[in-house]
Amino acid sequence: MITRKKEIWDNILALSLFWSISQVVLAIFGQYAKTYLHITNTIYVQGSMALAGFGIVLGSILAAKLSRYYINAGIALLGAMGVTLITFLVPHLGSIEIIAPLFLLFGVFSGFILVPLSANIQHLSPNAHLGTILAGNNFIQNIFMILFLMLTTFFAYFGMDAKMLFVLMGFVGVVLFWLLAKRYSVLFVWTLFELLASLRYKVVYKGLENIPQEKAVLLLGNHVSWLDWLFLQIPLRRRINFLMDKEIYHWPLLHPVLKAGEVIPLSPRGFKDAMKEAVRRLQKGHIVAIFPEGEITRNCEINPFHKGFELIDSFEWDGVLVPFYIDGMQGSIFARCKDGRKKPLFRREVHVCFFTPQSKGISALELEQFIKRKRYEC
Structure with missing residues (x-):
């Protein structure tokens, strides 16, 4: 049922990859902050990650504004680009004062992914099968998140570097970007045009x-x-x-x-x-x-x-x-x-x-x- 419409399947796969990246980044940031930033106060660590939640709210509002005429899935491509760049960038920064605002931006770009793709799945799904497709969507996302959590546990068990996981998640972000670019590159270009035009x-x-x-x-x-x-x-x-x-x-x-x-x-x-x-x-x-x-x-x-x-x-x-x-x-x-x-x-x-x-x-x-x-x- 889920794979009957290729666009629905691509959206579900993209959301699954996004949630997997987010889960791993949030899971390893505490250890990364302790090891490389020498921060042991959990308030700073948790506060930085909490900014991502505020960012999601802000990003969702912006995504809704950019989708006021139709479900603009091109925004998701912009979101994937931002999430990927931030994931690559974080392990190269040595200051929580710089990383904290990046988590806010991470949340904004996350909203760009979540809102249009979730709405698109519901829009494309036949009413008779909507419940089944949404249930399948949640099931697949949970499978991906469990698999990536196991990957995080594997890295921790063998004492592998948290920086390596950040880089690995960055490459997963590249896969996410490529998946969305195949389908929504034209919408992405028009989204950029609209953003530039809206400035003036x-x-x-x-x-x-x-x-x-x-x-x-x-x-x-x-x-x-x-x-x-x-x-x-x-x-x-x-x-x-x-x-x-x-x-x-x-x-x-x-x-x-x-x-x-x-x-x-x-x-x-x-x-x-x-x-x-x-x-x-x-x-x-x-x-x-x-x-x-x-x-x-x-x-x-x-x-x-x-x-x-x-x-x-x-x-x-x-x-x-x-x-x-x-x-x-x-x-x-x-x-x-x-x-x-x-x-x-x-x-x-x-x-x-x-x-x-x-x-x-x-x-x-x-x-x-x-x-x-x-x-x-x-």
């Missing part, structure tokens, strides 16, 4: 319920900055297939990334081929995004929409056409226009609205007028 932008979304979970979606809307693609993608777990100018697509530094992101190159000569490729993606149930203006606006207004996307409507595909509007990037360093607004001192607020689906036969002029009318609701 507060993005407010409206109308996310208009984006279906499984159907094909054709997104059409205004183009105000170089970051529009990022703002559209952040709240959606499904990857968006963007149409992009062929010259930009072939920039040497960007091309490998854009190709991996399944971007569709667009040029005047290859226009029909690009549209046909967009249709093929839609027929497979993907999300395709087009900026009908053809370029980033230079006057902060919605420019006339080109009719090219209308070619898509001449083909059969099962899905919805969803208009969108992006507001708030006018005048920013990533825009081409200056609107005279006072630049915010700290975070810039950006609004992204997904409007109700429109008829597939809508013309470029009708779509342009529709978005111009609805943008004031954004």
